[in-house]
Amino acid sequence: MFESADLDHRIDKEQWAREVPELRSALLAAQYELVKSARFPVILLIGGVDGAGKGETVNLLSEWMDPRHIQTNALRPLPEEPGDRPPMWPFWNALPPKGAIGIFAGSWYTVPLLARVYGDIGGAELTRRIQDIARFERMLTDEGALLLKFWFHLSKKEQKRRLETLAASKKTAWRVTDTDWRHFALYDRFRKISERVVQGTSTGEAPWIIVDGADARYRGLTVGRSILGALKKRLSHASPPAVVRAPPLIAPVDDVHVIGSLDLTKKLASEEDYEDQLAKQQGRLNLLSRHRKFAKISIVVAFEGCDAAGKGGAIRRVTRALDSRHYEVIPIAAPSDEEKARPYLWRFWRRIPARGRMAIFDRSWYGRVLVERVEGFCAEPDWMRAYSEINDFEEQLVKNDTLVVKFWLQVSPDEQLRRFQERERTPWKQFKITPDDWRNREKWDQYVAAVGDMVDRTSTAHAPWTLVEANDKYFARIKILKALADRIEERLE
Amino acid sequence: MFESADLDHRIDKEQWAREVPELRSALLAAQYELVKSARFPVILLIGGVDGAGKGETVNLLSEWMDPRHIQTNALRPLPEEPGDRPPMWPFWNALPPKGAIGIFAGSWYTVPLLARVYGDIGGAELTRRIQDIARFERMLTDEGALLLKFWFHLSKKEQKRRLETLAASKKTAWRVTDTDWRHFALYDRFRKISERVVQGTSTGEAPWIIVDGADARYRGLTVGRSILGALKKRLSHASPPAVVRAPPLIAPVDDVHVIGSLDLTKKLASEEDYEDQLAKQQGRLNLLSRHRKFAKISIVVAFEGCDAAGKGGAIRRVTRALDSRHYEVIPIAAPSDEEKARPYLWRFWRRIPARGRMAIFDRSWYGRVLVERVEGFCAEPDWMRAYSEINDFEEQLVKNDTLVVKFWLQVSPDEQLRRFQERERTPWKQFKITPDDWRNREKWDQYVAAVGDMVDRTSTAHAPWTLVEANDKYFARIKILKALADRIEERLE
Known part of the structure; x- marks a missing residue:
C-alpha cells in the first residue's frame, strides 16, 4: 500500500510560494474556529520511517498555526518491562481538551511496531495489539475527536541516500546514529510490518494518510491540505450522530433477572x-x-x-x-x-x-x-x-x-x-x-x-x-x- | 520547648471510651460542613520523632472522619540532588482543593531537617530553608487554608523502650530497621535541631502543636480535639479578612515612571x-x-x-x-x-x-x-x-x-x-x-x-x-x- 508513495512526488518552489500563504491563513482561521467553538479535540498522529520528515512536519504545523493551542507530545516509547501503570496511561493523560490540537510524534504505534520488527513479539501478539489500538481509536472518534493519522514513507533508495548525505557533512553527521543504520538494515522487514499495521488500523473514521516524505514541500502541502480539509468539513457539520455498534439489548421476556434472584433476607446471626x-x-x-x-x-x-x-x-x-x-x-x-x-x-x-x-x-x-x-x-x-x-x-x-x-x-x-x-x-x-x-x-x-x-x-x-x-x-x-x-x-x- | 511533652501524659481506657464516640461524630459533622461549604482546604502536617505514632494517627483520622474527602500524602522525601523540578513541586501538586483535608506525613520539613541532622547542610542553610518554609506556609494561610501542624515527640527513654519492645517480639522485630537505631543514636542532635525548626516555624496562623506520642490514647484525643476545635472555629466565622503585610504603595509624586521613560519611537531601519x-x-x-x-x-x-x-x-x-x-x-x-x-x-x-x-x-x-x-x-x-x-x-x-x-x-x-x-x-x-x-x-x-x-x-x-x-x-x-x-x-x- 506504499506504492504510490514510492513514486517521486515533488512540488517546485514556485508552487510552494504560491500556495503556502493561502493555506496558512486558511489553517489559522480554521484553528481559531475550533478554539472558539471548543466542540471537539483534534488528534494528529505522525508516524512512519525515520528521516522522512516527521519532526520537521510537527515544527511546520506549529509554525503555520497558533502554537498556543497546540500540544506537542514527543512521548518516549515506554520500555517493554511493566511500568507502574498500563502502557496507554501516558497517552490518556496527554489527550488534548476540546478546542485544542494534540500532536503525537511517537504514538501508541511506536512500541508494538518496533517490538515486532525486532522480533520481541510474534505475529499473533501484534494482531492483538493492533486490535487494542483500533478499539482505542474508535473510542476517540466515538467521543467526537477528529483523529488524523499520517504515515511518512521513504523508499529504500531514498532513505539510504538521505542517511549518506547527512553522514557526509560535518555539520549533520551527528544526526545519524547507529540506531538509524540498524533500522535501515531492517528496512524491508519494517516496511512489511508497517504495511500490515497501517492496513489493520485504517478505518472509516480514522484512515491513515500515506505521505511520501522525500520532498519537504510535497509533504508539507499534503499534510497541511489534509488537515485543512478535515477540519473544515468537521466544523461545517453539526456533531456527527452517535452510532450504535452493540447489538440491541433485549428486554427480558420473564421477570427473572440477576437482581431479582438475590436473596435479600440473608443476614448474620448476631x-x-x-x-x-x-x-x-x-x-x-x-x-x-x-x-x-x-x-x-x-x-x-x-x-x-x-x-x-x-x-x-x-x-x-x-x-x-x-x-x-x-x-x-x-x-x-x-x-x-x-x-x-x-x-x-x-x-x-x-x-x-x-x-x-x-x-x-x-x-x-x-x-x-x-x-x-x-x-x-x-x-x-x-x-x-x-x-x-x-x-x-x-x-x-x-x-x-x-x-x-x-x-x-x-x-x-x-x-x-x-x-x-x-x-x-x-x-x-x-x-x-x-x-x-x-x-x-x-x-x-x-x-x-x-x-x-x-x-x-x-x-x-x-x-x-x-x-x-x-x-x-x-x-x-x-x-x-x-x-x-x-x-x-x-x-x- | 518539648518539656511539657516529656512529661508522662496518659489517658485511661474509660476516659477514651467515654470521649471518643462524641469526638468522632463531632469531627465527622464538622468535616461534612467543610465539604458542603467548600470554603477552604485543611492541611494537616504530621511530623516528629520516629515511633511516636505518626502513621497510626494518620490512620486514626482516616477512620474517624470520612476517608472519601481526605487525601493522604506519604511523599517520599526527595533526594538532595537536583530533580527535574524544584523540591516544593510535589507538595504544590498535592495541595488539596477547598473542602478537602490533605494530610502530609513526611512534609516539606523532612528533607531540611534530616539534612541538618546528618550534617549535609550547615546551620545557615537550615535558617534559610526555614525562612522559605515560613513564607510558603504564610502563602497557604493567606490563601485561606487551615494549616495545622502536629509535632510528635518521644522522650529519649521512651523511644529506647519502644524500639526494644518492638525488636523483642518476633512479630514486630521487622519494624525496627537499622535506620531507626541510627536515628536513635542521633537523638540529642535531632531534638536540638527539631526544637530550632519548630520554633522558627511556629507562627500565629500556623503554630506547631506538640504532642507527647508515648500514649496512643493521649495523642489520639489531643490531635482529634485540636482539629475539631480549629475546624469549628474556622467554620463558624466568615473568611478572615485578608491582611496587608507589604508596605503601602506610594503614588508617584511626579509623572516620571518606568513606562513613561520608554522611547516608543524606536524602530528598525527597514x-x-x-x-x-x-x-x-x-x-x-x-x-x-x-x-x-x-x-x-x-x-x-x-x-x-x-x-x-x-x-x-x-x-x-x-x-x-x-x-x-x-x-x-x-x-x-x-x-x-x-x-x-x-x-x-x-x-x-x-x-x-x-x-x-x-x-x-x-x-x-x-x-x-x-x-x-x-x-x-x-x-x-x-x-x-x-x-x-x-x-x-x-x-x-x-x-x-x-x-x-x-x-x-x-x-x-x-x-x-x-x-x-x-x-x-x-x-x-x-x-x-x-x-x-x-x-x-x-x-x-x-x-x-x-x-x-x-x-x-x-x-x-x-x-x-x-x-x-x-x-x-x-x-x-x-x-x-x-x-x-x-x-x-x-x-x-
Missing part, C-alpha cells in the same frame, strides 16, 4: 457474630496488605449500589483495615470542567493507582451505564458503547498487574424506604438525603434493568462483579471484606 | 533589516537549543503587555526557531474549576517545564498584580502579597536551574488605537478584539501604575524584566529574540 467476623476479615486484609508481593500489584475497587445501600459504611470497614499510605478513596461526583473536555474514561485513567496502592472508587466509571443511562444524561449509542470501552479499560488494568474488584450493593425497595426515612429523622444524617434520591426511587425498575445489563455485559473473567445482598448491613460488610481478601489472596499466591 | 536580524537571532536561538548543556536547564518565559502589543506575533517568532519537542506555549485564560479550588500559583506550578524544555507563558502569574488588581478581581491585600509570593516562586525556579525570562511589551495609546481599529476592519482579525479591550483602554493610567509597581517589585537579579518598546513590531520582535538568546547564552556558558 452483632457478636458480626464483630467476630469483622475482626477476622480486617485482620486478614491487613496481613495481606503487608505481604511482600503486595508492592508489586495495584488494586482498583469499584463500589456501586442503590442509594442508601451502605457503600460508605462498607468502604470505611475496608479502609480501617489498611495503612493510610496504602489506599486512596476517590468519591465520584460531577466531573470538573477539565474532565468534561475529554473522553468519558479520562477522569478514571488519571486516578488509577501505582503499584503497592489500592484505589477505592465510591461510584465509578459504571455511572455511564447506570445513572447516565436511566436519567438520559447521555445518548443511547454512547452508553451502549460504554460496555466494551469499560471492558477494554479493565482488561488493560488487569494486564498491568492490577486487581480489579467490583461490588454492587443491593437493597430492597422497602429497606431503602426505611433508610431514607431514618436519614430524614436523624439530624446528622439529613445531608445524606436529597430530592434526587426520592426521584431515583421512582425509576426503580429502570435501574434494575440497567444493573442487569451492566452485570451481563461487564462481569468478565478478569474483572467479575460481586453482587452483595445489603438489606443487612452487617452481612454486606462481611461479604465485601471476605470477597476482597479472597481476591487479593488468590492474586498474591 | 523590513530588510528586520529580515536579516530575524534570521540571525532565530539561528542563534536554534543553535543554543542544541547546545549540549541545554538538556540540563529548563526555561520559563513570561510574556505580558498591553492589549494588541504583539505578544502572539513575538511568541511565534520565538517558537519558529525551535524544535517543537523543546517548547510548549501555555496560554493563560480563565482558570479551570480545579485551579480555582487551590492557591493562585498552583496553576503555574503544575505547568513548569522539565529539564531540556522551554515553557512560554502567554500572559502569566503577573495577572494577579495587573488585570486582577486594576479590575478589582481580587482584594488589595491579595495582590499586595502576590509580589513576594511571585518572587519566591521565581527564586525557587532559578535555584533549580530554571532560567526565568520576562517580557513586558509596551505600545503607546495612539498605536494601540490604530491596531484596535485595524483589527475591527480586518475580517480574520476581528476575533482578536472584544469589548473588554475597549474597556481596559479606559483604565490606561491605572495599568501604567500597576506595571510600574510590578517592575519595581519583581525585577530581581535572578529574574529581571525586559521592557520592550513595541510600537514598531519589528523592533520588538528582534529585541525579544536577542534578549532571550543573550540570557540563554549567558546561562549556558
